[in-house]
Structure formats: structure tokens, C-alpha cells
Amino acid sequence: MIxxxxxxxxxxxxxRKEEMVINMGPQHPSTHGVLRLxxxxxxxxxxxxxxxxxxxxxxxxxxSEHMTNYQQVIPYADRMxxxxxxxxxxxxxxxxxxxxxxxxxxxxxxxxVIMAELQRIASHLIAVGTYGIDMGAFTPFLWCFRDRExxxxxxxxxxxxxxxxxxxxxxxLSHDIPPGFVDKAKAFCKYFLPNIKELxxxxxxxxxxxxxxxxxxxxxxxxxxxxxxxxxxxxGSGVSFDLRRDDPYGVYDKFExxxxxxxxxxxxxxxxxxxxxxxxxEMEQSVKIIEQALAAIxxxxxxxxxxxRIRPDAGEIYVRTETPRGELGFYVISDGSxxxxxxxxxxxxxxNLSVMSEISRGxxxxxxxxxxxxxDIVLGEVDR
Amino acid sequence: MTPQEILDQLRANFGEAxxxxxxxxxQPWISVAPNRTKDICFFLRDTASLQFDYLxxxxxxxxxxxxxxxxxxxxxxxxxxxxxLKAFCPRDNAHIQSVSxxxxxxxxxxxxxxxxxxxxxxxxxxxxxILCPDDYPGNPLRKDFKVPxxxxxxxxxx
Amino acid sequence: MGLLDKQFNNSNxxxxxxxxLLKWARLSxxxxxxxxxxxxxxxxxxxxASNFDIMRFGVIPRATPRQTDLMIVxxxxxxxxxxxxxxxxxQMSEPRxxxxxxxxxxxxxxxxxxxxxxxxxxxxxxPVDVYVPGCPPRPEALLEGIIKLQEKIRNETxxxxxxxx
Numbered sequence: 001m002i003x004x005x006x007x008x009x010x011x012x013x014x015x016r017k018e019e020m021v022i023n024m025g026p027q028h029p030s031t032h033g034v035l036r037l038x039x040x041x042x043x044x045x046x047x048x049x050x051x052x053x054x055x056x057x058x059x060x061x062x063x064s065e066h067m068t069n070y071q072q073v074i075p076y077a078d079r080m081x082x083x084x085x086x087x088x089x090x091x092x093x094x095x096x097x098x099x100x101x102x103x104x105x106x107x108x109x110x111x112x113v114i115m116a117e118l119q120r121i122a123s124h125l126i127a128v129g130t131y132g133i134d135m136g137a138f139t140p141f142l143w144c145f146r147d148r149e150x151x152x153x154x155x156x157x158x159x160x161x162x163x164x165x166x167x168x169x170x171x172x173l174s175h176d177i178p179p180g181f182v183d184k185a186k187a188f189c190k191y192f193l194p195n196i197k198e199l200x201x202x203x204x205x206x207x208x209x210x211x212x213x214x215x216x217x218x219x220x221x222x223x224x225x226x227x228x229x230x231x232x233x234x235x236g237s238g239v240s241f242d243l244r245r246d247d248p249y250g251v252y253d254k255f256e257x258x259x260x261x262x263x264x265x266x267x268x269x270x271x272x273x274x275x276x277x278x279x280x281x282e283m284e285q286s287v288k289i290i291e292q293a294l295a296a297i298x299x300x301x302x303x304x305x306x307x308x309r310i311r312p313d314a315g316e317i318y319v320r321t322e323t324p325r326g327e328l329g330f331y332v333i334s335d336g337s338x339x340x341x342x343x344x345x346x347x348x349x350x351x352n353l354s355v356m357s358e359i360s361r362g363x364x365x366x367x368x369x370x371x372x373x374x375x376d377i378v379l380g381e382v383d384r
Numbered sequence: 385m386t387p388q389e390i391l392d393q394l395r396a397n398f399g400e401a402x403x404x405x406x407x408x409x410x411q412p413w414i415s416v417a418p419n420r421t422k423d424i425c426f427f428l429r430d431t432a433s434l435q436f437d438y439l440x441x442x443x444x445x446x447x448x449x450x451x452x453x454x455x456x457x458x459x460x461x462x463x464x465x466x467x468x469l470k471a472f473c474p475r476d477n478a479h480i481q482s483v484s485x486x487x488x489x490x491x492x493x494x495x496x497x498x499x500x501x502x503x504x505x506x507x508x509x510x511x512x513x514i515l516c517p518d519d520y521p522g523n524p525l526r527k528d529f530k531v532p533x534x535x536x537x538x539x540x541x542x
Numbered sequence: 543m544g545l546l547d548k549q550f551n552n553s554n555x556x557x558x559x560x561x562x563l564l565k566w567a568r569l570s571x572x573x574x575x576x577x578x579x580x581x582x583x584x585x586x587x588x589x590x591a592s593n594f595d596i597m598r599f600g601v602i603p604r605a606t607p608r609q610t611d612l613m614i615v616x617x618x619x620x621x622x623x624x625x626x627x628x629x630x631x632x633q634m635s636e637p638r639x640x641x642x643x644x645x646x647x648x649x650x651x652x653x654x655x656x657x658x659x660x661x662x663x664x665x666x667x668x669p670v671d672v673y674v675p676g677c678p679p680r681p682e683a684l685l686e687g688i689i690k691l692q693e694k695i696r697n698e699t700x701x702x703x704x705x706x707x
Contacts, residue, residue, distance in 0.1 A: 011510050026626050029576050029605040033583070034623060054515035055623045056580055059657045061500070061525055066656050075652060082581035098410075126584070145591035163581055163678050225461060228439050228489035241461065317411060318441060318457050318468070329441050331455070335448065344443040354492045380580050383515055516659060517622045524658050531658045535621050542654045542662045 009040055011050055018042055026055045030134050030369045033379030037368070044364045049357045056383040064343040070096050070310040071169055073343060078164040080345060081381040083126055086119040087323035089168035092343075094249055095319040095330040096170045099312040107300035108172050109251045114185065114293045115155075115167065116250075117286040121192070122151045123324035124279045131276060131373040132203050135212050140203045147195055150188050157181060171306040182294050189287050189294075196284055204280060213276060214267030217359045217371035221270065227355040230348050231326025232282065233375060236262040236275035243322035255292045257285045272374035279324075279376070311338050325349050325376055347381040385433065387412040390467050393434070398424055413455075413468035418480040421456075421471050422507070425486040428458065428467075435460045436467065439483075442493035444501040446527050452478050452503055473503065482508040500525040561700050568611070568637060569692040571600040575610040575634070579617025582644035582678045586616045589681035596681075599688055607633040612691075614684070615670075618646035618653065619661040631668045639695070641687050642670045645677045652677065
């Protein structure tokens with residue numbers, strides 16, 4: 001007979017006598033934002049983890065139903081996943097462009113790819129830097145932010161903003177790239193590749209880091225697909241699936257690059273280290289794509305296809321793009337007027353977080369921090 | 385498989401549970417009965433020729449004809465085809481059978497639909513609000529939602 | 543108060559009031575509570591990183607509210623979070639200061655019109671000393687906000703009890 005207490009967790013599960021419930025509350029240095037984890041512990045071992053979110057629910061979908069124009073939703077889409085704003089903008093702009101059935105000029109496509117890949121590097125730098133600081137390594141955090149400042153300089157040169165750009169509009173871009181951008185971006189690519197090697201020497205193959213992340217939080221491939229994980233979470237489990245190659249959009253098919261998957265090099269396939277190494281290697285692939293795109297940008301006018309009035313026919317569409325966190329989907333329903341009828345954002349971090357209670361049973365609290373860091377959540381996206 | 389073949393297979397197995405469909409839209413959709421969604425989705429996932437194992441998105445919509453609906457976008461990682469399912473339900477008695485036992489990801493998506501739109505999912509293991517606080521009045525994404533004046537003593541509107 | 547090192551050149555003794563000394567100690571070592579909510583938190587992290595370096599002003603992030611004197615509310619405050627912010631503010635020991643960073647915590651930001659779950663300004667639940675505008679404010683703007691707070695502390699009077707006791 002199991003002794004239970006009259007105390008229950010918030011899911012209604014009664015507590016056994018040796019268990020206790022600890023709150024890793026909304027304000028916590030390691031939860032990457034305002035996420036509350038209700039952890040049921042047996043000593044130091046985690047028996048169950050119940051994530052609570054909604055502390056950053058900013059009503060994105062309600063706002064998009066009240067905007068007078070489809071373009072006005074783009075600043076709100078920026079603020080959903082604030083570490084990958086360019087990718088968010090592109091996802092939404094792509095959905096509306098497919099509803100309107102318009103094509104954008106090739107120059108716009110190339111610049112969009114360059115901006116999205118630069119943004120991917122910036123986002124992965126934060127993921128890697130904060131993951132190191134969660135494990136206790138302070139130096140990679142400073143190095144990653146230093147490199148990220150160079151990328152933000154490029155963005156600031158183009159559109160004036162460091163973090164939330166409102167750059168990729170439906171049908172084009174808000175500004176053309178300034179003169180000197182191509183040279184500065186090429187210089188950045190040359191500067192950045194040796195830094196990845198430095199990061200690998202410092203953090204990736206560091207014994208302490210490997211011991212803290214290998215064999216922790218193992219996510220089997222079939223569980224990942226059942227829970228609709230995407231992005232580095234899915235690729236870390238060995239499933240080679242990348243929307244840029246398998247459900248293509250933009251001009252990604254014109255470039256040569258590889259899809260990185262985890263191979264279980266340091267431990268079990270699908271552990272935290274695999275997800276981390278997929279992100280590091282994706283940064284190298286992004287640099288490759290940027291260099292190829294910079295060499296081939298065609299001339300043109302980036303604002304020539306911006307529609308004067310956006311009034312799609314009544315209909316609906318679901319479009320998905322690959323952001324640094326995974327598959328971002330926008331389901332846009334139009335009723336024929338200038339205001340969107342319904343915009344639903346399928347956030348990758350929200351979906352990836354749902355698998356956390358499956359993969360963290362039986363680990364210790366310090367491992368829980370490693371697992372949360374490897375999921376790479378951004379609360380703005382989880383809560384929208 | 386083409387959407388027409390998927391529809392024929394579904395009609396052959398479920399007959400009257402498959403309601404209407406629109407296969408000439410850019411993304412063809414099939415409407416199913418709200419109390420049979422779980423059986424239909426198990427069939428879609430487990431049949432060898434269909435193998436819809438990836439639920440891309442589950443959204444709730446407040447339609448113009450005042451019905452609520454849930455839209456399922458599913459995809460197959462092996463067969464590489466997609467289909468959209470819709471389940472409509474009346475506004476004041478919104479019950480749809482949960483598919484969280486078919487795809488684990490539907491769990492949180494359905495909780496969000498319950499929170500935002502007020503659709504109750506039968507047989508869901510843990511149907512609670514996920515984004516709004518537990519004592520928040522109303523379902524925010526309904527078209528007739530009124531913003532509350534005060535919440536726990538804090539003034540809400542600007 | 544004058545530059546401290548000039549005074550030390552003449553002798554090893556400085557004359558000042560207890561008030562000035564305490565205020566100088568307070569403003570030079572504002573320990574900050576790591577309280578990033580949303581996008582402004584990333585700019586706050588960038589301000590603590592090496593390009594902008596907030597630590598040279600004495601601001602060090604601490605995890606627990608008991609050991610901090612400064613709470614930088616960076617990001618959108620939602621209704622669900624508002625009660626927790628009040629609780630954290632109550633747990634900070636005096637003297638405590640609040641900087642509201644970004645337009646979401648100043649006044650609700652871009653979500654002011656239709657945000658049914660957004661608190662229109664963190665000053666609806668806690669008292670704020672300095673407001674830093676921007677969406678998100680540049681790290682330099684946050685540094686200016688901290689300097690303004692330091693000026694405010696320099697002009698405080700410790701004799702009278704403050705309104706926020």
C-alpha cells in the first residue's frame with residue numbers, strides 16, 4: 001500500500017510521504033524567462049515536472065484581429081520570439097503572400113535568406129552562451145555576446161534596430177541593404193568561423209560540460225515525432241528533418257549546405273549534448289549559406305512588390321518556416337477584408353516544452369536546469 | 385496520396401462521421417463529427433498507407449456563423465502528405481473528443497483551445513487553463529469577449 | 543561631494559556627512575535582481591555583457607531578492623505576473639529602488655489597446671523611481687537610467703522617512 005498525503009499537485013496527483021513539491025518559480029535565474037516549474041522531488045531525484053506558463057501571455061492573436069492592416073501585425077510577430085525576429089517576420093509575411101498569391105523580387109529573397117541566417121547565428125549564440133552560464137561557465141556567455149554584437153551592428157546598419165526589426169514586410173522589405181553591408185557581412189563571416197573553433201575548445205568538449213549534459217534528457221526519435229518536436233530538438237534525436245530543405249521556401253534550394261543531426265557522439269542519441277552540438281554546427285552551416293548568398297545577390301528594388309492594399313480573398317492557409325527553435329507555423333484566416341480574421345501562431349518553443357515532463361523523469365535538479373536549457377525556450381513564444 | 389484518396393478511405397471506414405469537405409482549396413480540408421475525432425485520428429495515424437504521425441498545429445476558430453471549430457493540420461513524416469481536418473461544434477455546448485492519446489502534442493494545444501475559446505475536450509487527461517490565470521473571467525479569443533474592468537483589484541484597461 | 547581621490551591626495555582624512563557617505567555607498571553598489579521578463583531582458587543581458595558592461599557602475603546581478611537593492615523590471619508585466627512582482631518587491635529589503643525598463647513596463651507598450659492580460663504599466667502595482675523609454679531601450683539608455691537613479695539617490699535625504707517605507 002502506498003502512503004499518500006492529502007496534498008495534491010496541480011494536476012491532481014496525490015503526493016507520497018517521501019515526496020515534496022518545490023517551485024522553480026517564475027523568477028529564477030535558470031529558467032530562461034518567466035516559466036514556473038512545479039517539481040515533485042524524492043530527495044534530489046525528480047519524480048515529475050509540471051511546467052506552468054502564461055506569465056508572458058501578451059495576447060498576440062487578439063491584437064492581430066484588431067489591426068487595420070495585415071502589415072501592422074508584423075511588429076507583434078517580432079515580439080513573439082524576440083531572439084529570432086527576422087524569422088518570425090518572414091513566417092508571417094510568407095503566409096500572407098501565399099494568401100495574396102504574390103511573388104517577391106529575387107533580390108528580396110536573397111536578402112531575406114541572409115537576414116534569417118544571420119539571425120539564426122545570433123539566436124544560437126544566445127542559446128549556447130546562456131546554456132554555458134546555466135552550467136556555470138561564465139566566459140562563453142561573454143564571448144557569445146561579443147560576437148552577437150557584431151551581428152547586431154549589421155542589423156542596425158540596415159534597419160536601425162538592434163533587437164526587434166519590423167524589417168520583412170508582406171511583399172518586400174522595409175529598407176534596402178545599405179552600401180558597405182556586403183563587405184561588412186563578408187568580414188563578419190571570416191571573423192566568426194575561428195570563433196566557433198574557440199568555443200568548441202572552451203565549452204563543447206570540456207569534460208565538465210560533457211559530464212553535465214551527456215546522457216541527460218534523452219529524447220527518443222519516436223517520442224519526438226509524437227510530441228511534434230522540431231528544430232534542433234528533433235535533429236538532436238537523429239531525425240534528419242529541416243524545413244528549409246524538406247518543405248522549401250525562399251531560395252534555400254539554390255545553396256549548398258548540410259542538415260546537421262545528432263549522432264550520439266558523447267552519450268546516448270538524443271541527449272542534451274546532441275541538441276547543443278546540433279546548434280553549434282548549424283551556426284557553421286549558416287555561415288556557409290550567408291557566404292554563398294552574399295556572392296550572388298541580384299540587383300533590384302526591394303519595395304516594388306509591396307502591395308498598396310492588402311485584401312486577400314476569403315480563405316485560409318497554414319505556412320511553416322524553420323526558425324532557430326524549430327517549426328514556426330502561421331495559420332491565417334482571411335474573410336476578404338483588410339483586417340485578418342484569425343491569426344494563429346504555432347510556436348516551436350511551446351510544443352518543444354511539452355515533452356519536458358517526459359524526458360526529465362528520474363534526473364536530478366541540476367540536470368533539470370540542463371534539460372530546460374537544451375530545449376532552448378523563449379517565453380515570448382511559449383506564451384505568445 | 386491525394387486528398388481525394390484520403391477522403392475516400394475515410395468515408396469507407398467512418399461513413400457518416402465524415403461530414404463535408406473542400407478539396408479544391410489551396411489546402412484541402414475535411415470536416416469530421418466532433419464526437420468521433422479520436423477514432424478518426426487513430427485511423428489516420430495507424431493505417432499503413434496514411435501514417436499521419438505528426439500533428440503540425442491544432443487551432444481553435446470562432447467562425448462567422450457563430451460556431452466554434454477546431455482545425456487540425458496533420459502531416460506524415462514518411463509519406464510526406466498533409467491534410468487538414470476540421471471539427472465544428474455549437475457555441476454554447478462546445479464539446480469535442482480529445483485526440484491527446486493519438487498525438488502527445490495535442491495535450492497542450494487542446495488546453496490552449498480550452499483556455500482561449502472555451503471548447504471542452506472530452507477524455508482529456510488534464511483540462512486546465514494554460515495561458516490565462518485560472519480565475520480569469522471569460523474566454524479571450526471569442527469574438528464577443530469583453531475585457532474585464534478589474535482583475536484581483538488591478539485595473540485592466542488602459 | 544567632490545572627487546574622492548583628490549581629497550585623498552592631501553591627507554588620509556576626508557570630512558563629509560554621514561548622509562553623503564551612506565548615499566555614496568548605496569549608489570555605487572546597486573545590486574540588481576535578475577528579473578528579465580521579455581525582450582528588454584535581452585538588452586539588459588547585453589548591457590551586462592562586455593560591450594556595454596554595467597558592472598563598472600557597480601551593478602551586479604544577484605538571483606535572490608533578499609540580497610538586492612535594485613529591481614529592473616525589463617519586459618511586459620502580465621496580470622498573472624503582477625501579483626508575483628508585488629511579492630518580490632515586498633521581499634526586497636530597504637533601501638530598494640525600481641527602474642522600469644521599456645515601454646511595456648512603463649505604460650503597457652504596444653499592447654496597451656487590446657491586451658486583455660497585460661498590465662498597463664508596472665507602476666500600477668509597485669512604485670517606480672526611474673522610467674527608461676524604448677522598445678527595447680538600447681543598453682546605453684539603460685545605463686543612462688542607472689545614472690539617473692544614482693543622481694536621484696545622491697539627492698535623497700535620509701533624515702526624513704521616505705514615502706515608500
